[in-house]
Amino acid sequence: MRDSFSLKTIGFLAAIFALVLVLPLVIPRFYTYTLALIYVMALLAMSLNLVVGHGGLFQFHHAAFYGVGAYTFALILTKTAMPFWIAFVAGPLAAGLTGCLIGGFCVRLTTLYFGMLQIALGSLIWAIVFRWYSLTGGDDGIHGIDMPSCISSTNASYYFILVIFTLCLIILYLILKSPFGITLRAIRDNPERCETVGINVNLHKLAAIVISTLFAGIAGVLFVVVERSVFPDLLFWILSLEVFIMCLLGGWFTFSGPILGAAIIVSLRTFVGTYTEYWTLILGVILILLIFFLPEGVMGFLAQKARPHERGLTAGEK
């Protein structure tokens, strides 16, 4: 990560921001909806990348936290009379709390064991949501959730999501630039040495998990704003793997890679999915091509092309 923005970068970012501001006025509603969905998935992928790309943790069941956020939000809106903003805050908080609990069990472990314990715990939550018909609606989920009138139209919800998404990106960027973010990457690259110089490795990992699950919860809430419904697939491990793929596809050692990965996968599903029902086959082939030819992801590849001598956020050869 460079220390200061060059004028070119600022101009580029401003152009993109202006573009996404104007787009809903000119494109059909379906595209606006798809774009909003891309922001949601991008936020989810970014939050995962905080612990996977920067923290080096095998966060295999990230969707569990996303689902907890979405379900908390949806349940408060449909089952209680509490105002919108309480539900909006409670969703991410519930996700962060779940992250703290699950993370607390997991941080003692490393690599695959970390991942498997998390999958077990996440699947437990999924199984409960899947079967608790009286509360969560079981495998049907909850549909037709009412939003406040100010964000109920497609365009309004788009701008709402865009604002939250942009804020989250800025916060994530600041976190990754902060001493905490740098320590996290140091732990990823050499946990033993960090332990030796007096860094509480497990505490840092746990903090990273809590932050990341908090953002996953925000993504979950935003998903409900777009889609107006929740269903158990939001917590299923397939989605977790898909988000993992978004990070790897876009470039998990870069900041903005996951956004690109999310955009690629969501558009693939939406647009290829309308031509053929075999879109996962195409995704599989793309993944294999990626593994063979672009192991650092699309963004990682571009970054390397642009700055051949500097490897940005990369961990160095392992």
Place this chain on the structure above:
Amino acid sequence: MEIIGDLTFAGLASHLLVGLSRAMILFIVTSGLSFVLGVLRVPNIAHGSLYMIGAFVAFSISHAIGGNTGFWVALLLSPVVVGLVALIAERSLFCHLYEREHLMLLLFTFALMLILGDLVKMFWGADYRSIMAPKYLRGSINIFDSPFPKYNLFLLVIGPIVAVLLWLFSNKTKMGKIARAAAVDREMVGAIGINVSWVFAFAFVLGCLLAGLGGALVSPTVSVTLGMDHDIIMEAFLIVTIGGLGNMWGALVGSLLFGITQSFGVLFWPQFAIVFPYLAVVIVLIWKPTGMLKSVW
């Protein structure tokens, strides 16, 4: 209170038997997964897809031939077909990745799962299929005065046979010993002049063959359909982890725990039956994160 009424010795015993027969299927599938995990050190996400292919191939073969022979031919041939699919995938693509980072291997097997899932959809469509067991394995017999499906008894016989054969293979044959050695120290195996790449291919194919066998065996008891792969693979991974990665007996212990907690969950709290096995897995992993038996990792 129906639940209390069912809590007789006979009721418990019959639930135990159902759980055990489910565990046998799980064991056959997970022993293959565990074998691949032990030798190649790759969690093969496509394992569930190969299990699904095994079930679909068994459906096609048994319907093409028909009758009792159809079932037995399907049981023998579908693991072979699945093994061939695995061999093609391994030799054409997977074998070029062994030197790469671990996460990439995992990603490859995920891509394979996506591709195989859609190929199954292309060949067989999204309908529900069913397979009939041979006449003499249909219906049920009375055990402790409660009816018990004959086919489940058949599974209870097959499971231990597969376990013994696997044990004999990995301890008494040269190939099995080489595979076990490669699991512990692949550099050393390479250094004494054995082609490690082919050992890996062999282990991968054998593991997938077991997935196919599991799929063929389960096919008369469930409806064969898309999505079978997703249902089994996560269970299989958790079982392998609680048993101890790469440990065949661990796969057996884990399968027993999973199958039995599931069937007793049905007895005590049917609505949340699927929660119990996950709960058991969580307890085991918190108590012993590396699994109950010794892992080869």
